[in-house]
Amino acid sequence: MNNLDKLYQERGLNAFEFSRGYAAYLITLLEKLDHKNISECIRHLEEARQNANTIFIIGNGGSASTASHIGNDFGLAVLKKSNKAINKSYRALALTDNISVISAIGNDSTFNNIFLDQLKVHFRKGDKLIAISASGNSPNLVAAAEWFKEQGGTVIGWLGFDGGKLKNIVDVPIVVESPKGEYAPVEDIHLVINHIIVTWMQYHIMHEDGIV
Numbered sequence: 551m552n553n554l555d556k557l558y559q560e561r562g563l564n565a566f567e568f569s570r571g572y573a574a575y576l577i578t579l580l581e582k583l584d585h586k587n588i589s590e591c592i593r594h595l596e597e598a599r600q601n602a603n604t605i606f607i608i609g610n611g612g613s614a615s616t617a618s619h620i621g622n623d624f625g626l627a628v629l630k631k632s633n634k635a636i637n638k639s640y641r642a643l644a645l646t647d648n649i650s651v652i653s654a655i656g657n658d659s660t661f662n663n664i665f666l667d668q669l670k671v672h673f674r675k676g677d678k679l680i681a682i683s684a685s686g687n688s689p690n691l692v693a694a695a696e697w698f699k700e701q702g703g704t705v706i707g708w709l710g711f712d713g714g715k716l717k718n719i720v721d722v723p724i725v726v727e728s729p730k731g732e733y734a735p736v737e738d739i740h741l742v743i744n745h746i747i748v749t750w751m752q753y754h755i756m757h758e759d760g761i762v
């Protein structure tokens with residue numbers, strides 16, 4: 551039984567109490583956030599921005615939507631706040647968004663290659679990869695991360711539970727440590743990490759541009 555099972559089953563909570571208990575539990579996980587590795591992640595993103603490299607983002611299911619969200623925020627949310635004439639935004643690309651390419655790879659090859667094959671097309675030296683996975687064990691992410699590292703690229707993992715296989719593959723693991731199977735809080739906190747990073751980037755670039 552994980553913590554959410556316990557919250558509902560052992561305490562027999564109604565919706566109001568469950569909502570309050572879920573929020574309180576999220577706070578306990580947020581308090582354990584790995585700020586050292588979040589700042590290390592930002593250091594790699596900055597390096598990519600300074601050198602005009604691309605940051606690829608990948609994930610399945612709920613984490614695919616987080617990848618799309620990051621692709622939007624790292625690029626456009628940052629551009630919005632900076633001096634558009636200079637355009638110092640991050641070159642961020644979610645590989646979850648082209649259904650034509652994903653369905654072709656899945657249909658013609660194997661679903662395990664949906665990110666790997668896209669990376670084979672787009673990867674350039676100096677690029678970075680963010681792999682988002684609650685379990686850390688999705689085979690298509692593991693295959694993409696291993697190949698990316700073989701090319702000399704840096705891989706950052708936004709992970710959950712015990713970090714899974716990806717924890718030992720990636721260069722920078724940000725693990726929302728939690729009982730196996732507790733997807734919802736891990737996915738919630740990955741979005742919080744996105745917003746921490748994006749908000750910091752916005753201030754950082756506005757500072758560079760002399761706006762703040």
Ligand SMILES: O=C(CO)[C@@H](O)[C@H](O)[C@H](O)[C@H](O)COP(=O)(O)O
Nearest residue numbers: 610611612613683684685688733734
């Ligand atoms: O959103 C959820 C669960 O909250 C699901 O869609 C979940 O993301 C999918 O089962 C994924 O395939 C899980 O993959 P991963 O995060 O463990 O790599």
